[in-house]
Amino acid sequence: MSIKDNIKPTRSELIDLKKKIKLSQGGHKLLKMKRDGLILELFEILEKAKDIRSEVEKQFALASLKISIAKSVEGVVVVKSTAFALKDTPKLELQSKNVMGVVVPKIEASSVHKNLQEHGYGIIGTSSRIDEAVDSYEILVEKIILAAEIETTMKKLLEDIEKTKRRVNALEFKVIPELGEARDFIVLRLEEMERENTFRLKRIKG
Amino acid sequence: MGKSQAVKYAYIVARVRGMKSKLIPKEMYPKFLNMDIPEITRFIGESEYKSDVDELGKKYKGTDLFEHALNQNLALTYRKLIEVSQNEANYIITEYLRYWDIWNIKTILRGKFSGASEDEILEDVVSAGQLRYRDLLEIIKIGTIEGVIAALSKTPYHPALSGYKGVLAEIENNLDKMYYAGLIKAGESSEDKFFLKFLKTEIDLKNLKILFRMKRAGMEREEIIKLLIPGGIELKETQLGRLASMPFPEFVRALEEFSYWKAIADISGELTSLINIETRFDKYGLINITRISYYYPLSILPVLDYIVCKKMEVDNLRMIVRGKETKLPEEIIKAHLVM
Numbered sequence: 001m002s003i004k005d006n007i008k009p010t011r012s013e014l015i016d017l018k019k020k021i022k023l024s025q026g027g028h029k030l031l032k033m034k035r036d037g038l039i040l041e042l043f044e045i046l047e048k049a050k051d052i053r054s055e056v057e058k059q060f061a062l063a064s065l066k067i068s069i070a071k072s073v074e075g076v077v078v079v080k081s082t083a084f085a086l087k088d089t090p091k092l093e094l095q096s097k098n099v100m101g102v103v104v105p106k107i108e109a110s111s112v113h114k115n116l117q118e119h120g121y122g123i124i125g126t127s128s129r130i131d132e133a134v135d136s137y138e139i140l141v142e143k144i145i146l147a148a149e150i151e152t153t154m155k156k157l158l159e160d161i162e163k164t165k166r167r168v169n170a171l172e173f174k175v176i177p178e179l180g181e182a183r184d185f186i187v188l189r190l191e192e193m194e195r196e197n198t199f200r201l202k203r204i205k206g
Numbered sequence: 207m208g209k210s211q212a213v214k215y216a217y218i219v220a221r222v223r224g225m226k227s228k229l230i231p232k233e234m235y236p237k238f239l240n241m242d243i244p245e246i247t248r249f250i251g252e253s254e255y256k257s258d259v260d261e262l263g264k265k266y267k268g269t270d271l272f273e274h275a276l277n278q279n280l281a282l283t284y285r286k287l288i289e290v291s292q293n294e295a296n297y298i299i300t301e302y303l304r305y306w307d308i309w310n311i312k313t314i315l316r317g318k319f320s321g322a323s324e325d326e327i328l329e330d331v332v333s334a335g336q337l338r339y340r341d342l343l344e345i346i347k348i349g350t351i352e353g354v355i356a357a358l359s360k361t362p363y364h365p366a367l368s369g370y371k372g373v374l375a376e377i378e379n380n381l382d383k384m385y386y387a388g389l390i391k392a393g394e395s396s397e398d399k400f401f402l403k404f405l406k407t408e409i410d411l412k413n414l415k416i417l418f419r420m421k422r423a424g425m426e427r428e429e430i431i432k433l434l435i436p437g438g439i440e441l442k443e444t445q446l447g448r449l450a451s452m453p454f455p456e457f458v459r460a461l462e463e464f465s466y467w468k469a470i471a472d473i474s475g476e477l478t479s480l481i482n483i484e485t486r487f488d489k490y491g492l493i494n495i496t497r498i499s500y501y502y503p504l505s506i507l508p509v510l511d512y513i514v515c516k517k518m519e520v521d522n523l524r525m526i527v528r529g530k531e532t533k534l535p536e537e538i539i540k541a542h543l544v545m
Contacts, residue, residue, distance in 0.1 A: 127415070129481050132481060
């Protein structure tokens with residue numbers, strides 16, 4: 001069914017349509033700007049995501065090496081016993097921030113990377129192998145939290161870019177052309193009605 | 207050294223010489239590096255560790271079996287030393303092996319602190335000191351840290367434990383300081399002054415390791431001083447205080463004036479990790495005790511040499527097998543072998 005079938009060719013409808021076209025064109029322009037802005041934002045985040053991903057991989061390899069050395073030199077028994085000394089878990093606070101209308105998460109983590117004396121175990125009876133394994137895993141957890149924040153932001157931005165792109169396309173290729181068509185149709189009908197009236201009046205006079 | 211002193215140690219030194227001859231010769235370690243884990247396990251299963259591997263075979267598998275068998279053998283060997291020694295030798299050996307009692311107390315307290323199960327805690331204790339397995343089992347059954355401390359109220363560990371205010375690290379450090387104070391006391395009461403010299407060198411090495419770790423972590427002088435153990439041979443209190451107040455690079459440079467510098471001189475440039483430095487100090491300690499035990503063959507030193515060598519054997523075997531299991535590069539495994 002064409003849009004022309006549902007419209008009444010009246011002046012008030014034409015005024016309404018013109019308002020809608022103006023609104024749609026304004027919306028289209030804004031959405032295009034939003035889409036472009038989001039894409040720029042995405043590229044920035046993408047760089048960060050790539051960096052943090054490779055940092056997580058590097059840190060994971062380092063942490064695996066350190067824990068392997070600790071397990072090999074000190075023994076699994078020592079590593080397990082030392083791990084018992086700490087029962088605090090990292091505290092995560094989930095907040096949100098707004099990037100061009102897109103709500104993205106912001107994760108605040110506390111008590112992840114602790115100093116040497118906060119590891120829970122005594123210093124005299126332990127070794128740097130344990131310290132370095134603990135340190136590298138704490139840094140890894142910090143990086144994973146950051147990666148989670150960046151990658152979720154990236155995912156949300158991508159979803160919103162997709163949504164905005166669909167809206168821009170719908171406005172550009174469907175809504176605005178159809179409204180324009182309807183406007184042209186009403187203008188044409190109104191002109192025709194004008195001509196018919198003029199012709200009718202001339203006939204009555206004649 | 208007087209004649210009576212030599213006679214006192216003749217028996218235990220003879221026993222220890224026999225036990226030392228059964229240690230795996232150091233030429234074997236490069237061969238182990240070329241073997242697979244099952245080959246090493248088979249070799250160990252046919253050696254002095256056979257009965258331990260057979261006994262624990264039902265409970266553990268693979269490298270866990272290997273590690274627990276090594277620990278059990280170490281514990282039984284050390285207990286045997288306590289049982290066959292007498293008088294002064296027994297006193298010194300017991301004091302030296304108190305390390306393991308302290309280790310077990312720390313493990314039990316840590317386990318209770320984190321709410322670990324009795325079985326989990328039991329897996330991590332090594333009954334190589336005075337506290338027997340059944341004593342440890344009784345302590346592990348107690349539900350709370352306060353209960354464990356109360357159960358140890360009639361032991362020498364109670365003064366170190368009684369200050370518990372919810373921070374385990376503090377009482378762990380107290381226990382370790384108490385251990386070294388006990389050793390110094392044993393050394394001073396002994397006629398064997400070489401033992402005291404060995405002990406003081408061990409304390410110096412321990413203090414150096416603590417200094418390296420604390421300085422690298424950027425800790426303040428007062429915090430470092432609290433952890434340092436008094437009684438070293440080269441690093442007296444004034445030197446320790448001076449080293450503790452220096453920034454890390456200056457601290458490293460200042461070590462050049464001590465004899466321990468030669469142990470780390472070639473790696474001091476790359477200090478991103480302290481692991482190699484600690485291994486070098488461990489090697490230094492082993493070389494030191496082996497060297498002086500040859501100079502004074504009828505003293506406590508050959509016994510202590512055996513204790514250290516046995517521990518190194520267990521550590522080296524575990525290093526090779528765990529290293530191979532976790533696919534550590536061969537050069538890293540080699541670098542951490544203490545021979």
